[in-house]
Amino acid sequence: MVSSEPNGFTALPRGGYLVDTSEGYIQIGSPPETIKDTMGLEKKTPLVFVLPNKFFHVEKGISIAELEFPIYFNFFFRGGKKTFIVCSPEQKEQLTIVLGESLMGPQELNLASEFIDGTASFGFPDIKAEMAHFRSYKTMEEVVEFVLFDENHKAQFGKITIEQLPSNEFLIVDGDKKIKTPGEVDFHVKYDIGKRLEEPFQPPIIGITCLGPSHGFDPTDNTSGFIIWLNGQGIMVDPPVNSTEWLRESNVNPKFINSIILTHCHADHDAGTFQKILEESKITIYATATVMESFLKKYCSLTKIPRREITDLFDFIPVVIGRPTIINGGEFYFHYALHSIPSVGFEFFFQDQSFYYTSDHLNDPDAFEEMYKKGVFPESRYQFLKDFPWDRKIIYHEAGVPPLHTKISYLASLPEEIQKRITVYHIAAKDMPEGNHLTLAKFGIENTLYPEITPPKHQEAFQLLEILSQIDIFSGFPIEKAKEFLQIVKEERFRRGEQIIKKGTHGDRFFIIASGNVRFEGLSGDPTAVKRYGTYEYFGEASLILDTARQADVFAETDVLALTIEKTRFFQFIRGSKLHENLTKLNSIRETNTWKTLTESQTFRGLTSYQVTQLELILKLETVKKEASLIEEGHTFHNAFIVRSGTVVVMQNHKTIRELGAGDFVGEIYSLTKNLPSNFSFIAWPGTELYVLSEEDAIQYIKKNPGVYMKLNTVYN
Secondary structure: OOOOOOOOOEEOOOOOEEEEEOOEEEEEOEOOOOHHHHOOOOOOOOOEEEOOOOOEEOOOOEEOEOOHHHHHHHHHHOOOOOEEEEEOHHHHHHHHHHHHHHHHOOOOOOHHHHEOOHHHOOOOOOHHHHHHHHOOOOOHHHOEEEEEOOOOOEEEEOOEEEEEOOOOOEEEEEOOEEEEEOOOOOOOOOOOOOOOOOOOOOOOOEEEEEEEOEOOOOOOOOEOEEEEEEOOEEEEEOOOOOHHHHHHHOOOOHHHEEEEEOOOOOHHHHHHHHHHHOOOOOOEEEEOHHHHHHHHHHHHHHHOOOHHHHHOOOEEEEOOEOOOEEEOOEEEEEEEOOOOOOOEEEEEEEOOEEEEEOOOOOOOHHHHHHHHHOOOOOHHHHHHHHOOOOOOOEEEEEOOOOOOOOOHHHHHOOOHHHHOOEEEEOOOHHHOOOOOOOEEOOEOHHHOEOOOOOOOOOHHHHHHHHHHHHOHHHOOOOOHHHHHHHHHOEEEEEOOOOEEEOOOOEOOEEEEEEEOOEEEEOEOOEOOOOEEEOOOOEEOHHHHHHOOEOOOEEEEOOOEEEEEEEHHHHHHHHOOOOHHHHHHHHHHHHOOOHHHHHHOOOOOOOOOHHHHHHHHOOOEEEEOOOOEEEEOEOOOOOEEEEEEEOOEEEEEOOEEEEEEOOOOEEOOHHHHHOOOOEOOEEEEOOOOEEEEEEHHHHHHHHHHOHHHHHHOOOOOO
């Protein structure tokens, strides 16, 4: 029996609520990986799931209705049992799209444009035939049944009545027993960071870090995913949920990750991808057009964000099979793996190293033979799958339960010299056989693999230019400036605890953090405040340009490698730019204590120091002298606001909805950026101080910081 709290339900460790009824367990909400909390219980994974009122957690970028794995578990591991989803008709429509992509695969497929020679390309697959071969069900209705709330907000399952109350809570009536549960479901981050590095991680020329070695049904380990480090930048491959939190806790700056390879759209592979999209700056996603289409259908349906809005949040580069794709200097080649839905694997070549990743894939010569004889494979697809490139120096191969995955016994039967090149993913540690030469992927930044490699030519210059490209104030500088930068920049190292700048002294150079973290103390305007900066952030520019004394003490919080530019050379470097104007503006707005307002705000407090600085540059402070209508319901508007002090009242249909105070965002970001009428009126009381954000500045800011867009999607009613 599951132990219930006094109120009759159990809060699951990863989120959601479990109720033990006469019809079995009923689960409210299903955040990612909650199946790992329930699959070991006496009555196994619930067959009945009640969807919360909002099933997308905006702040974390995570679905609270991740039902793929419970559905798979109930059908494949519990003798073909159906999963029942209790929800509204609108939610059924949303979930049907989401589950259709993962359980059934895309309905429309046109792979010819994804291959360099179209259908004549070597290895061109009949994906529809492959998907049909793997499915043991023909329709989604065989595995899922929706139970809908009626007009009275009640639903019946067996002897159980589930009612959605006006308070949005759920009332579960089981005979004489009545259990009330919350109607909203939170998501609790649960992950093992392994070992936290004492000093900030410095990306190598080449390396591979395991984000998770196992599969979605293993309660003891993270689902599979990894980072490929090339030329000091990271490429996430199918990041598991919580990967960004893990990076920060492990002392790895998420800014080092600039790309994602998305192999397919099962929840254990794409959930962390959407999380990363909502991080600090825009990332690039590499996938085939087919895989990206599935991803967009799923997340447009889950979030209700229009397709155009979601595609604005990231850059997409479609890969063409048979043509190299250059990512961070590596030459990548993609292919379609053998799986139940379209799934891509890849290999890359970099200097004298070669790497192959299978993705989720059935690698079994006997199965290939059988499927070829049945007509599932065309001739060239059959030959492509048979001719596996076992000669690659590093092979990351998945393993698991056939027929969707490769049998570990097959990999263990390969010649010893091949086994020694294989790192196995997607398998629980308990399922790894003994007495072989295979390596099980090992989670943790401290277990990063550093393959031997001949460094590329001009590596030092490349690294310096990479840092330059990350500095926002130098964005748009002409390429001639790159040569100048290489000539004037110097490296300086500071030990942990060493003072870098003393408050009140005269500024003599500009600092860029190449690695490490620094701490600011005794800031002017708020002497008690402490700021922290990390890799790719800069400081010391204000006192140079404004010709003022240093405004804070700066200490090396870790060992720090800084790139510095002497004052005279710095002025020469920025000549002709708007940097002087921007920094004068930044210094002026900071005197109003913007940093404190933003970092203590419910909406903005999760922003990085880089994002706060960018926002400060586009804000203007105004004071409302008498009651003022900032935005009128039913009218378009061209400014949004952030409250510095005072009160703004939100009204709809002449009724007060909310009162906003210090740090709150005023306005609807979607309506502002799309020139649509406001759904609310916003009235400022006399004396209220407001930071003004113009429509044009808002559009440019969220383009650079897509994750902030979600934070600004404030729901006022």
